[in-house]
């Protein structure tokens with residue numbers, strides 16, 4: 329089996345162990361040698377990326393074509409088993425080259441030793457990338473380039489100063505009424521712009537009970553905490569049983585009102601969202617989820633099905649998107665993303681200015697770009713579809729909303745406002761009525 333070092337920590341994650349899901353087929357599992365041999369053979373010339381192929385083909389047909397081309401011994405059941413996906417991630421440059429024709433900038437990255445952030449892409453997400461040019465938005469977010477080796481003077485490994493706001497290892501307490509609990513440090517796919525690249529994939533934040541118990545004790549002993557966000561790494565890479573253990577512990581704490589889970593699984597490993605998982609999750613309401621989507625090309629049949637399962641379990645879904653240069657930094661792309669998310673019952677929640685993480689300057693746009701995008705959304709599409717654009721303050725100051733300025737003048741008698749179409753309006757402030765006569769004495773006219 330093709331194991332990455334970290335996915336080996338998926339607790340009880342044996343393919344086909346959940347009785348109510350389709351188990352993998354009975355044929356022998358693909359061995360590393362089998363897989364490696366396939367990786368050494370030439371890319372079939374007729375393979376076309378799902379995203380650039382004829383749109384009349386169904387998404388399923390395209391995925392099947394990818395699977396049969398690159399994983400010919402793998403059944404559909406295995407492909408749709410999240411454990412198979414997690415255990416067969418692409419984690420080595422030589423494997424990457426099997427799927428993608430490497431650009432000079434990508435080759436240059438691998439010519440040096442690996443950077444802080446490991447390489448990892450699920451087979452499913454790779455099926456979205458094959459056939460795409462190296463400058464395609466999706467590919468840029470998961471395939472490293474030489475630009476990651478450049479560290480700008482303003483960049484830090486821990487730009488949000490999480491380490492100094494961690495009273496317990498793996499728990500960040502920044503705001504008064506909520507905490508961030510990092511349950512593990514691995515993800516299904518590593519985003520090249522990750523704020524937590526200093527820890528993800530390093531194996532220093534383990535999901536074992538002894539560590540988690542210390543974090544949960546802190547929450548139990550801190551009555552001001554009414555909201556716990558589980559993140560990481562990706563909490564949904566835990567087995568259902570281990571994740572339920574955490575949720576159950578938290579639900580037994582009376583002052584914990586809200587539990588949230590931050591995850592990128594619906595976009596990179598939608599197979600993980602199973603009926604069994606959502607049946608378990610719905611026992612722990614009110615449970616909210618923040619889903620990490622960055623581009624409309626991630627919104628397809630598979631991610632839609634995953635979101636549908638979550639939404640039908642009564643889980644309110646919000647999205648978190650990082651504003652990334654050359655990926656989603658246009659009104660057109662962002663509008664397509666937020667409108668696609670709305671159709672998937674995901675409410676666009678945050679648009680983040682890219683944090684000052686070491687090696688990410690090639691992803692960072694100006695703040696004005698983000699403001700222009702919000703201005704291009706507000707009024708031009710449903711208000712529900714407009715996310716909050718925020719800068720997570722360097723040094724740990726928390727999220728600060730950044731909005732276009734619609735107030736042209738604010739005088740004592742009222743405001744001059746600009747609407748979405750740049751038309752101007754006067755809105756009067758309430759009158760100073762301190763010297764007005766009693767309305768009972770002066771009838772309204």
Ligand code: SF4
Pocket residue numbers: 514515517518519521522523524525528560561562591592620
């Ligand atoms: S899913 Fe989140 S935590 Fe994981 S690599 Fe991407 S941004 Fe980082």
